[in-house]
Amino acid sequence: MVLLVVMGVSGSGKSTVGSHLAAKLGWKFYDADDYHPEENTKKMAQGIPLNDQDRIPWLCKLHDILMREESAGQSVILACSALKKMYRHILVSGRDAVYSKSDHLEEQGDPATRKILFIHLDGPMELIASRLTERKGHFMSPELLQSQFHTLEAPSAPENFITESLEKSVSEIVSEIQKSIHLD
Numbered sequence: 150m151v152l153l154v155v156m157g158v159s160g161s162g163k164s165t166v167g168s169h170l171a172a173k174l175g176w177k178f179y180d181a182d183d184y185h186p187e188e189n190t191k192k193m194a195q196g197i198p199l200n201d202q203d204r205i206p207w208l209c210k211l212h213d214i215l216m217r218e219e220s221a222g223q224s225v226i227l228a229c230s231a232l233k234k235m236y237r238h239i240l241v242s243g244r245d246a247v248y249s250k251s252d253h254l255e256e257q258g259d260p261a262t263r264k265i266l267f268i269h270l271d272g273p274m275e276l277i278a279s280r281l282t283e284r285k286g287h288f289m290s291p292e293l294l295q296s297q298f299h300t301l302e303a304p305s306a307p308e309n310f311i312t313e314s315l316e317k318s319v320s321e322i323v324s325e326i327q328k329s330i331h332l333d
C-alpha cells in the first residue's frame with residue numbers, strides 16, 4: 150500500500166501526471182483542487198493568493214482522506230500543491246502538525262514522515278507560464294504563478310520525496326516515477 154502526493158506550483162502538471170500514473174497503476178486518484186471550499190476557488194479565480202488560514206482546513210481534509218485510504222489498505226495518488234513544508238506535514242500528520250515544531254516532525258526514522266512519498270514536479274517558471282496560458286477552462290488565474298513560486302518551499306532531506314523535471318513528456322515522467330517506486 151503506497152500513498153503518493155504529486156506536488157508543485159500551479160501548472161506544474163500535478164493533475165495530468167497524477168491521473169496518468171493512477172490510470173497506469175490502477176490506483177485511486179484524488180485531485181486536491183476538487184476539495185477547496187468555494188471561497189478558496191473564488192479567491193484564486195480573482196487572482197488572490199491563498200494564505201495559511203485558507204489552506205490549513207483544506208489540507209486537514211486531504212489528510213483525513215489519505216488516512217482513510219491507508220486504513221482501507223488502498224494505494225492512492227493525490228495531486229496537491231503542498232507548497233510549504235508545514236503543508237506537507239499536515240498531509241502526513243494532520244492538524245497537530247500546525248502546532249508542532251517542524252524539527253520534531255522531521256526526526257529521522259519517524260514513521261509518520263515516511264508514510265507519504267512526495268513527488269515534486271519542478272521546472273522553470275517561463276515554461277509553466279506558457280503552459281498555463283494555453284490551458285483552458287480552469288479556475289486558477291495564471292497571474293498567481295509568481296506567488297506560487299514565492300510560497301514554494303521545495304522539499305528537502307529528511308522529507309520523503311523525489312524530484313522530477315516537468316520539462317520531460319508526461320509519459321517519461323510517469324515511467325520515471327514508476328521506476329523510482331519500483332512499480333515498472
Ligand SMILES: Nc1ncnc2c1ncn2[C@@H]1O[C@H](COP(=O)(O)OP(=O)(O)OP(=O)(O)O)[C@@H](O)[C@H]1O
Nearest residue numbers: 159160161162163164165280284289315317318319
Ligand atoms: N510534462 C508535460 N508536458 C507538456 N505539457 C504538460 C506537461 N504536464 C502538464 N502539461 C500541461 O500543462 C498544463 C498544466 O497541467 P496541469 O493542469 O496538470 O497542472 P496542475 O499542476 O495540476 O495545475 P493546477 O495546480 O493549477 O491545477 C495542462 O494544460 C497540461 O496539459
Ligand SMILES: O=C(O)[C@H](O)[C@@H](O)[C@H](O)[C@H](O)CO
Nearest residue numbers: 158159160182199230231289
Ligand atoms: O495551494 C494553493 O495555492 C492551491 O492549491 C493552488 O495551487 C490550487 O489549488 C491549484 O494548484 C490551482 O489549480
